[in-house]
Amino acid sequence: MPKKVAIVQSNYLPWKGYFDLIAAVDEFILYDDMQYTRRDWRNRNKIKTPQGTQWLTVPVLVKGKYHQSIRDTEIDGAAWAEDHWKTLTQNYRRAPYFDDIAMRFEPILRAGNTHISELNRQLIEAVCDYLCIKTRISWSWAYTLKDGKSERLADLCAQAGGTEYVSGPSARDYIEPSVFEERKIRLSWFDYEDYPEYPQLWGSFTHGVTILDLLFNCGPDAPNYMRYVRA
Known part of the structure; x- marks a missing residue:
């Protein structure tokens, strides 16, 4: 069959394209055995404000931990959660669906998670639940990991019973298609182009912001502005 x-590595409150990729596959493996990279999407994302986009960043413990994995990366304290929620409230309280979405996500942000991977997964699963995305989500450490970038991905896909590996377009720079061909796994590239604009606060439209922007503004109509998610 x-x-x-x-x-894909877990991200903090990812943009809408991340969830379209989840919806387009049967199993989405959170690849958090990978090395944590600073100033990346693992622990931060953008929101829209009257002054333009603004980063929301979860502080993590990285000093002296240059080779730690994402799964081992600890969150630094708990004060950030209050700051993030205050910032979200200030910038989205006028959005039509703020109260409904807030009720779902504020408790997760304030839950006191100690590691960024766990926080990210809980938020990702909450978004999937709201959008009725039924894709199986798993951790990479539920499987055996091989050496080699392409070899590891192809082997993970095979262990999960995959017949097709769906990759983001940026991986074209390093993925070796022959590795997948040898395993008779189809390799396809996900397309993030041509998203429609949706009703949005604060000036000209911006695509590359957290999924919360879409949910706050469109609520149950959010799937109409996505590619693979269906209402």
């Missing part, structure tokens, strides 16, 4: 698999 055909099965599509995607393997």
Whole structure:
């Protein structure tokens, strides 16, 4: 039976395209055995404000931990949660669906998670639940990891029973298609182009912001502005 698999690091409150990728596959493996990278999407994302986009960043403990994995990366304290929620409230309280979405996500932000991977997964799963995305989400450490970038991805896909590996377009720079061909796994590239604009606060439209922007503004109509998610 055909099965599509995607393997991606967890992100903090990812943008809408991340969830379209989840919805487009049968299993989405959170690849948090990878090395944590600073100033990346693992612990931060953008929101829209009257002054333009603004970063929301979860502080993490990185000093002297240059080779730690994402899964081992600890959150630094708890004060950030109050700051993030205050910032979200200030900038989105006028959005039509703020109260409904706030009720779902404020408790997760304030739950006191100690590691960025766990926080990210809980938020990702809450978004999937709201959008009725039924894709299986798993951790990479539920499987055996091989050496080699392409070899590891192809092997993870095979262990998950995948017949097709769906990759983001940026991976074209390093993925070796022959590794997937040898395993008879189809390799396809996800397309993030041509998203429609949706009703949005604060000036000209901006695509590259957190999914919360879409949910606050559109609520149950959010799937109408996505590619693979269906209302």
